[in-house]
Amino acid sequence: MSARRESFANALIRNYPGLTTLLQRHAGDLQLAKDILHDAVITTLTKLDAGTLSASEDIAGYVFRTALNHLRTHRRGERLRIGDNAAVDELASDTASPEDQSQSDANTRAVRRVLHGLGSLRDREVLVRFYLDEESKQDICAALGLDEFGFNRVIFRARERLRRLLENIGMGRADLLTLVAIVSLLTLVRYS
Amino acid sequence: MAMTLSDTDRFERLSRYLSGQLNDADAAKFEGDWARNPGWTAELELDARFQAGLGELRRRGQLETAMRGPWWVKSLRVLAMAASVAGIGIALWTWQLAGHAGGLPLTTTATLMLGDSVAVMRLRGASPVSGVLELPAEPRSIELRVMPDVSQALSGDAYSMSLAATNTDASTVASTLKELAIGKDGFIRAYVDSRNLKAGRYRITLRREDSREADEFLILVSSPAAIPHAD
Numbered sequence: 392m393s394a395r396r397e398s399f400a401n402a403l404i405r406n407y408p409g410l411t412t413l414l415q416r417h418a419g420d421l422q423l424a425k426d427i428l429h430d431a432v433i434t435t436l437t438k439l440d441a442g443t444l445s446a447s448e449d450i451a452g453y454v455f456r457t458a459l460n461h462l463r464t465h466r467r468g469e470r471l472r473i474g475d476n477a478a479v480d481e482l483a484s485d486t487a488s489p490e491d492q493s494q495s496d497a498n499t500r501a502v503r504r505v506l507h508g509l510g511s512l513r514d515r516e517v518l519v520r521f522y523l524d525e526e527s528k529q530d531i532c533a534a535l536g537l538d539e540f541g542f543n544r545v546i547f548r549a550r551e552r553l554r555r556l557l558e559n560i561g562m563g564r565a566d567l568l569t570l571v572a573i574v575s576l577l578t579l580v581r582y583s
Numbered sequence: 584m585a586m587t588l589s590d591t592d593r594f595e596r597l598s599r600y601l602s603g604q605l606n607d608a609d610a611a612k613f614e615g616d617w618a619r620n621p622g623w624t625a626e627l628e629l630d631a632r633f634q635a636g637l638g639e640l641r642r643r644g645q646l647e648t649a650m651r652g653p654w655w656v657k658s659l660r661v662l663a664m665a666a667s668v669a670g671i672g673i674a675l676w677t678w679q680l681a682g683h684a685g686g687l688p689l690t691t692t693a694t695l696m697l698g699d700s701v702a703v704m705r706l707r708g709a710s711p712v713s714g715v716l717e718l719p720a721e722p723r724s725i726e727l728r729v730m731p732d733v734s735q736a737l738s739g740d741a742y743s744m745s746l747a748a749t750n751t752d753a754s755t756v757a758s759t760l761k762e763l764a765i766g767k768d769g770f771i772r773a774y775v776d777s778r779n780l781k782a783g784r785y786r787i788t789l790r791r792e793d794s795r796e797a798d799e800f801l802i803l804v805s806s807p808a809a810i811p812h813a814d
Contacts, residue, residue, distance in 0.1 A: 409628045417603065455624050459600075495639060
């Protein structure tokens with residue numbers, strides 16, 4: 392792969408801070424997460440080159456799916472099963488670049504603001520149990536005395552607020568627009 | 584953006600997919616649906632960022648603090664309780680002095696034949712009056728259609744609304760209609776019996792139920808138009 396394409400691959404990776412952290416969370420290591428994502432980008436570029444993937448397809452989604460498939464393969468191969476999410480969260484991201492760290496800080500601040508914006512402790516607990524502890528909707532509703540509508544309402548509103556906050560700090564739609572631009576450039580690079 | 588059933592189902596499938604809780608067949612089906620819906624990528628990234636932010640708060644040992652909510656909420660609650668006690672005292676005193684000066688009863692449906700419908704909204708750079716109503720000659724239910732601040736409003740939000748004459752102390756407004764939803768046209772609706780209104784200025788207070796901030800709108804109520812008599 393040329394240096395130019397490598398730099399495009401790296402630029403593409405930077406547009407998936409959420410996915411990167413998710414991979415880190417499940418793989419247990421930031422560098423491994425980046426490697427998995429990098430491999431996913433390379434797989435995508437290779438398929439674009441081979442013509443088995445059309446440039447008109449959802450390239451961003453394809454990278455995302457491929458990365459998660461690589462993660463599954465890795466977990467099966469290594470028999471790495473992380474059962475204790477809290478322990479994974481304890482893993483320090485010391486190897487994060489300043490740019491990654493700044494993005495992570497902004498994201499964390501936005502999530503904290505979403506938590507603070509929720510009206511009750513119960514609503515905040517719904518989010519933590521659902522997103523962080525990965526409990527099922529049924530379990531959460533039973534534990535917190537919520538019906539399905541109430542649960543959905545909390546999740547929907549919290550997501551909408553996070554989306555707005557991220558957009559306000561330039562981490563929302565702007566990223567995706569950048570992504571579209573990068574994908575367009577990538578298709579040009581294929582022929583360079 | 585309104586929440587739909589398909590949205591809420593998707594949130595759960597999406598979350599279970601991200602956390603590896605779907606079996607291979609369900610994961611493959613999810614990926615097939617995803618390939619047909621490119622917009623899901625942004626949704627997945629959003630959920631992943633939610634997880635990332637919460638995970639980072641836990642890693643930094645800040646999750647418990649964040650779970651307790653903003654520090655000022657407790658202080659505010661104490662102040663609010665003190666203010667409530669004081670408010671109740673003042674309200675009782677005012678009640679005794681001037682009779683029932685509190686807010687006017689609003690309803691979610693028309694209780695009489697429907698009269699005028701007043702659209703109340705903030706108009707940029709315009710007069711402070713957000714709506715004008717001419718009282719009907721006969722008793723009618725007046726429909727108040729109030730548009731909340733669109734930059735703050737979410738279609739799933741619940742609102743409370745009260746109506747009072749502007750010379751009424753806000754703390755004495757007792758009748759508040761709660762759990763009002765924004766309609767498809769962006770307005771929140773409530774009804775008032777025209778017999779409870781007199782010519783003058785009224786204040787509509789609209790508050791998102793999970794927020795401390797309120798929108799206030801001024802409406803002008805005028806007497807019924809004089810009907811010319813035939814001599």
